[in-house]
Amino acid sequence: MRLKNTTTDSKIEICQHVQLLGHSQYGVTELRTFEPRPMVAYADNEDDIVRLTTELDREVPGIYIGVQPRLMDLFDKAPNCWKPAVSNPQTNCGCDRDIEFITACFFDIDVVSTERMKGCPATEEELQQSLQAAILLSRENGLALSSTICCSGNGHYVLAPIVPIPVDGDEVAEKFRQFCHQIAEKIARQVSGIKIDPVYNLSRVMRLMGTVNGKGQPSKDRPHRRAHFITEPISARSMALHHMILNTEIAVPNRGITPQPDKNRCDLTKIESCEFIKWCRKKPIDVSEPQWFAMITNLANLEGGPKLIHEISRLDMFRYDYQQTQRLIERVQCRGYSPANCKTIRNNGFYCAKLGQCQVKASMYLTRFPTMWNE
Numbered sequence: 001m002r003l004k005n006t007t008t009d010s011k012i013e014i015c016q017h018v019q020l021l022g023h024s025q026y027g028v029t030e031l032r033t034f035e036p037r038p039m040v041a042y043a044d045n046e047d048d049i050v051r052l053t054t055e056l057d058r059e060v061p062g063i064y065i066g067v068q069p070r071l072m073d074l075f076d077k078a079p080n081c082w083k084p085a086v087s088n089p090q091t092n093c094g095c096d097r098d099i100e101f102i103t104a105c106f107f108d109i110d111v112v113s114t115e116r117m118k119g120c121p122a123t124e125e126e127l128q129q130s131l132q133a134a135i136l137l138s139r140e141n142g143l144a145l146s147s148t149i150c151c152s153g154n155g156h157y158v159l160a161p162i163v164p165i166p167v168d169g170d171e172v173a174e175k176f177r178q179f180c181h182q183i184a185e186k187i188a189r190q191v192s193g194i195k196i197d198p199v200y201n202l203s204r205v206m207r208l209m210g211t212v213n214g215k216g217q218p219s220k221d222r223p224h225r226r227a228h229f230i231t232e233p234i235s236a237r238s239m240a241l242h243h244m245i246l247n248t249e250i251a252v253p254n255r256g257i258t259p260q261p262d263k264n265r266c267d268l269t270k271i272e273s274c275e276f277i278k279w280c281r282k283k284p285i286d287v288s289e290p291q292w293f294a295m296i297t298n299l300a301n302l303e304g305g306p307k308l309i310h311e312i313s314r315l316d317m318f319r320y321d322y323q324q325t326q327r328l329i330e331r332v333q334c335r336g337y338s339p340a341n342c343k344t345i346r347n348n349g350f351y352c353a354k355l356g357q358c359q360v361k362a363s364m365y366l367t368r369f370p371t372m373w374n375e
Contacts, residue, residue: 010226013210014053015046016233017065020148020161026101027069030094031082032205032318033060034285038085040093041078042070048080053211055082061214064205067106070094085317093317096324099202102165102176105143105241106206107184108197109133110155117351119215121222122154130156131230133191138231140183146238153213153225157206161235163242171250173202179248195349199289201319266367268304274363275352276345277312284316290348293328294340298364300332339364 023029031041031052039056043049053063077083077092086092110116111126122130131149134156138147147160167173180200188196207213207227218224271277280287280295287295295312299305306329314320339362340348342355352358360366 010057010210011050011054013228014050014208016229017150017209018046018049019235020104020159020233021065021067021069022103022161022164022237023069026103026164028072028075030066030070030074030205031208032064032066032085032093033062033082034064035061038317039082040085041080041082042075043080044075052080052082053208058212058214063208063211065208066094067104067204067206068099068102068202070203071098071100074098087317088314088320091317094203095318096173096202096321099167099173102167102172102202102245103162103237105147105158105160105162105180105245106204107134107137107158107180108152108155108199108206109137109157110195110197112193112195112349114351115222116154117349119217121213121216121218121224123221127151127155129191130194133187133194133196134158134230136190137183137187137196140187142238142241142244143183146234146236146241148233149230150209151225151228151230152207153227154215156230159206160241161237162245163237163239165242165245167202172246174250175248176200176202176245178250179245182248195288197288199319201321201324203318205285205318265303268302268308268367270366271299271302271308271363274366275354276342276350276363279350280312281315284312285318287316288349291345291350294345294348295363296328297332297337298339298362300329300337302364302367 018029021029028042028044029049031043031049033039033056041052043052056063074092074094083092109130111122111129113126116122116126134149137143137158138149143158143160147158150157150159165172165176177200181198184196184198188194209227209229212224212226214224216222277295280291292313296309299309309329310322310325313325341362342352342358346352346355
């Protein structure tokens with residue numbers, strides 16, 4: 001299947017997507033690519049967004065757009081042009097602290113299958129599964145009558161513009177995260193064979209409508225497709241979602257427990273032979289929140305493990321936040337979480353060709369000395 005170059009209809013969908021996100025007057029729009037090399041661009045108008053997108057469409061596996069507007073200060077780092085993405089400490093990519101307003105809710109729905117876990121494109125049957133979940137999700141309180149269903153090429157999105165919420169502290173970000181988790185978990189329990197990506201950090205990105213999803217090796221039954229709108233884009237901003245997010249209750253963290261230091265002596269270099277750890281390094285944007293948590297449970301209590309967690313986590317220049325990562329490390333240390341085993345990691349969406357053949361049942365145990373802990 002040969003896809004045509006960016007058409008007039010595709011350009012219209014790009015503009016519709018930008019209008020749905022509602023960045024105008026609240027900041028600038030961030031565009032990203034991740035393969036074959038990470039690139040970033042900031043745009044302050046639709047014409048430049050279309051131009052920048054057209055330059056790379058079909059030349060890269062995917063073009064992504066920041067769901068929330070970015071600080072105007074970032075514009076000068078890549079003003080209406082593509083530049084190589086730079087990691088910390090001199091990063092030119094947006095992170096959570098660069099978000100001043102929440103203008104949209106976004107949910108990413110995909111099918112869980114062996115071929116999809118290997119990175120292959122979806123079949124039409126798999127797309128129908130994720131579409132059914134998207135339809136259910138779009139009918140939830142707050143989303144009904146104010147959300148749009150999109151096809152990412154291999155799955156589906158539900159996108160809902162909201163009356164902008166100023167992010168004036170960590171509490172707002174946590175309310176937003178908790179609200180999105182609650183809705184996603186409710187739908188995930190109702191539909192088998194699908195997963196809803198539970199990553200709801202403020203600097204999240206999504207595939208830009210009207211562009212080609214070129215991830216994975218295509219075949220007759222699993223072709224590359226253009227991302228497109230399934231339902232007519234609804235540009236009306238939801239006041240209901242605005243209030244529902246701000247009224248979401250969040251748990252107060254327990255400050256009375258002191259985290260334990262990473263005392264387990266080990267040969268940490270051996271962890272680099274783990275297929276899961278190698279994948280987390282190679283595909284940071286594809287690591288879901290449950291997978292990230294699984295990685296942390298395997299590393300947090302090892303000597304040098306917390307430092308390695310930060311090293312791997314910061315490869316995702318969009319979502320990495322030092323304080324958030326450190327809090328999760330301390331939580332794992334305080335509460336004595338066992339390392340997520342390989343079967344759990346597989347159930348969370350990572351396909352490992354060595355499952356059942358590997359000498360250990362969890363990544364953590366690859367690092368042990370001969371006289372260390374038992375499995």
